[in-house]
Amino acid sequence: MGHETKTPSLPRFGVKDMVPTLNGTGFMFEVRDGYAEEWICHAGRITDPVLELGCAYGVATIPALEAGARVVACDMEPRHLEILESRVPPSLRANLTCVAGTLPEVHFEPGQFGALLCSRVLHFLTGEQIDASVAKMAAWLKPGGRLYLVADTPYGIWRNFIPTFEERKRNGVRWPGLMVGLHNYLPTPGVHKPIEKPAFMNLLDAALLARICSDAGLRVKRATFIDRSDFPALGALDGRENAGVLAVKGQ
Numbered sequence: 736m737g738h739e740t741k742t743p744s745l746p747r748f749g750v751k752d753m754v755p756t757l758n759g760t761g762f763m764f765e766v767r768d769g770y771a772e773e774w775i776c777h778a779g780r781i782t783d784p785v786l787e788l789g790c791a792y793g794v795a796t797i798p799a800l801e802a803g804a805r806v807v808a809c810d811m812e813p814r815h816l817e818i819l820e821s822r823v824p825p826s827l828r829a830n831l832t833c834v835a836g837t838l839p840e841v842h843f844e845p846g847q848f849g850a851l852l853c854s855r856v857l858h859f860l861t862g863e864q865i866d867a868s869v870a871k872m873a874a875w876l877k878p879g880g881r882l883y884l885v886a887d888t889p890y891g892i893w894r895n896f897i898p899t900f901e902e903r904k905r906n907g908v909r910w911p912g913l914m915v916g917l918h919n920y921l922p923t924p925g926v927h928k929p930i931e932k933p934a935f936m937n938l939l940d941a942a943l944l945a946r947i948c949s950d951a952g953l954r955v956k957r958a959t960f961i962d963r964s965d966f967p968a969l970g971a972l973d974g975r976e977n978a979g980v981l982a983v984k985g986q
Contacts, residue, residue: 778804783849789856891976912938
């Protein structure tokens, strides 16, 4: 008898609807926000290929494929892509291309995508890396192409960082969300072990996402906070846990 190939499975850590990454840099929400849902719907309506950066295990990529899209799925962790491919129905695999790569170094040809989703990735980058990454995203879009960005804010689990963030904003600091020593800003400081990975986070809000897109030459259509009260495990929330932006490349 031959040996059966074992299908890789999603890792779990006991919190409903949250899947940890394999590289220790966070987790994937299994409940999609409105920006991801809009990207999925739009991807299924257009003939151009679409791109998801930081796709993890495919929470947005797979429904986009099911909607009829041709998807390039990119993630820094090849093992995530292996799991993603194993979860895609065989009938849809011809419409999926997986690329292992890290922002801002990853490269795609200019002007090839009709829509791009980058969810909960930018806050792991320095300000310089964010600007370089979004400039690249703008170049990869076709004229009229849509960019959807989602990022963490200080108003979720990092709420103890809010005073520092808001004071820096008032003082005109360009990247007010740069946060080092993450364990110090969790809801119960002093009881957590030091967080070594990631070494920092660069928290954003709706206004910062809009600025980033405008600086990249994109036209901002909408920038809002995102209510993630659908994840009670995150603690007491106020509806500003994530932020998102929709921006369009000029014709």
